[in-house]
Amino acid sequence: MLSRLFLWVARCRWAPIEPRAYDRRMVLTDPIHVLLIGGGGREHALALGLSRSPMLKTLYATHTSNPGIARLAEPVDVPVSSEEIYRLKQFCDRKAIDLVVIGPEEPLALGWADQLRIRGDGTERWVFGPDARGAKLEADKSYAKQFMRSASIPTAEARIFDRPEHATEYLRSRDELYVIKAAGLAKGKGVVIPKTNEEGLNAIDAMMRGGVFGDAGKTILVEEMLNGTEVSVLALMDGKNIMILPPCQDHKRLGDADTGPNTGGMGAFCPAETISEQVMRQLETDVFVAAADALRRDEIEFRGVLYAGVMLTAGGPKVLEFNVRFGDPECQPLLARMESDLLELLVATASGRLDEIDLRFHEKHAVCVVLASKGYPKDPQLGDRITGVERAEAMDDVFVFHAGTKLDPDGNLITAGGRVLGVTALGETPELARKLAYQACKEIQFEGMQMRTDIASFAVTAPR
Numbered sequence: 479m480l481s482r483l484f485l486w487v488a489r490c491r492w493a494p495i496e497p498r499a500y501d502r503r504m505v506l507t508d509p510i511h512v513l514l515i516g517g518g519g520r521e522h523a524l525a526l527g528l529s530r531s532p533m534l535k536t537l538y539a540t541h542t543s544n545p546g547i548a549r550l551a552e553p554v555d556v557p558v559s560s561e562e563i564y565r566l567k568q569f570c571d572r573k574a575i576d577l578v579v580i581g582p583e584e585p586l587a588l589g590w591a592d593q594l595r596i597r598g599d600g601t602e603r604w605v606f607g608p609d610a611r612g613a614k615l616e617a618d619k620s621y622a623k624q625f626m627r628s629a630s631i632p633t634a635e636a637r638i639f640d641r642p643e644h645a646t647e648y649l650r651s652r653d654e655l656y657v658i659k660a661a662g663l664a665k666g667k668g669v670v671i672p673k674t675n676e677e678g679l680n681a682i683d684a685m686m687r688g689g690v691f692g693d694a695g696k697t698i699l700v701e702e703m704l705n706g707t708e709v710s711v712l713a714l715m716d717g718k719n720i721m722i723l724p725p726c727q728d729h730k731r732l733g734d735a736d737t738g739p740n741t742g743g744m745g746a747f748c749p750a751e752t753i754s755e756q757v758m759r760q761l762e763t764d765v766f767v768a769a770a771d772a773l774r775r776d777e778i779e780f781r782g783v784l785y786a787g788v789m790l791t792a793g794g795p796k797v798l799e800f801n802v803r804f805g806d807p808e809c810q811p812l813l814a815r816m817e818s819d820l821l822e823l824l825v826a827t828a829s830g831r832l833d834e835i836d837l838r839f840h841e842k843h844a845v846c847v848v849l850a851s852k853g854y855p856k857d858p859q860l861g862d863r864i865t866g867v868e869r870a871e872a873m874d875d876v877f878v879f880h881a882g883t884k885l886d887p888d889g890n891l892i893t894a895g896g897r898v899l900g901v902t903a904l905g906e907t908p909e910l911a912r913k914l915a916y917q918a919c920k921e922i923q924f925e926g927m928q929m930r931t932d933i934a935s936f937a938v939t940a941p942r
């Protein structure tokens with residue numbers, strides 16, 4: 479019920495568009511060729527959504543070493559790298575790619591969208607994902623903080639340092655809890671929540687002097703520690719329109735009851751009913767419309783997804799971070815619920831036509847449980863044989879998304895990354911979705927498999 483409401487409130491147009499009767503129109507009239515960049519669970523979920531569209535002619539993918547993606551897409555037959563991005567450009571021309579979908583943050587930060595947007599003949603190709611300037615909202619936390627301040631977007635207070643001695647001096651003068659963040663991209667590991675001042679000082683030393691994150695840790699933020707429930711609110715932006723998607727909740731810590739180290743995400747559910755309609759409205763105006771205005775002010779045309787990691791504090795919602803891509807694993811339960819044609823949605827975003835989309839989601843709830851390898855996140859063990867995936871995915875309303883898997887030379891499925899699989903299930907209620915996801919997880923085995931047992935348990939207990 480609530481999720482239907484969210485969609486209604488969330489369709490906001492920040493540039494005036496002539497009101498018109500709402501009718502279902504096709505964004506595409508002919509099937510198209512698509513290139514998908516990225517190889518994790520998020521991209522497997524995207525590949526599945528795209529492959530279901532009647533408007534897809536061929537799906538090509540850069541990462542067909544992911545067996546889930548390989549089942550759905552043709553491989554790209556040129557080397558894929560920033561140094562040789564011209565090869566991917568040539569590939570797009572040769573295969574007449576109409577839409578490029580960029581999943582992860584690194585290629586966006588490196589300007590792949592800027593490059594691939596231009597065809598060999600100088601005309602423009604659709605790219606889902608912002609240019610490098612827009613991607614800075616994720617790739618440079620110091621820029622993002624200044625951007626949020628200039629747009630009056632509610633966020634945690636922070637000081638920015640590029641000299642370790644100044645950061646150290648500042649820490650010594652503080653007695654409240656704080657969070658230390660590397661400003662650049664650090665594969666989700668650049669945030670330290672120190673328990674003691676000594677831990678904080680060590681983190682500064684490791685980042686700024688020791689170079690654990692290379693250039694990404696040369697500038698750091700010391701941010702006030704916020705308390706509350708964390709939610710992921712994602713919005714599609716096409717340069718003119720904003721479409722807020724049903725909110726999700728991610729579980730970042732490795733262990734049950736939010737214990738252990740931070741990870742890329744051990745599971746997620748959608749919709750997150752812990753967030754009220756009133757707060758969604760507030761986020762719409764104070765975060766997304768404000769961000770869209772500031773992007774326009776800075777002449778950045780943002781065509782992709784803006785993800786706000788939000789802490790629901792006693793003093794109102796505050797943005798912890800911006801990402802410029804779908805969250806992972808959030809993308810998995812989100813897309814599992816999507817009824818609209820994903821291909822048309824991404825084309826509409828990339829071509830400034832979101833106002834033509836009729837966005838629909840299942841009433842059902844979705845829960846995704848991540849199965850991680852032994853040693854994750856510190857030192858993931860790779861190469862372990864995985865069994866039972868076929869049994870799990872044969873279950874109704876269950877999707878098993880491949881994140882860190884590959885086939886060995888004998889064709890056996892083995893672990894090839896920290897987060898191995900995202901087991902996603904749909905159910906009439908959060909309880910049922912959760913139960914089904916865990917039933918499916920029981921079918922899957924590999925050595926040292928790590929899994930939280932409380933994913934979505936607060937969705938289950940939240941008053942409805």
Ligand code: AMP
Pocket residue numbers: 634657659666669701702703704705708730740787798799
């Ligand atoms: P970020 O990459 O900035 O999202 O940080 C990763 C995770 O660290 C977030 O998802 C939060 O769980 C936590 N975190 C980041 N900033 C803060 C903060 N200011 N207060 C409390 N927790 C935070």
Ligand code: GLY
Pocket residue numbers: 728742743801804805806807808
């Ligand atoms: N799940 C958090 C992220 O994608 O950054």
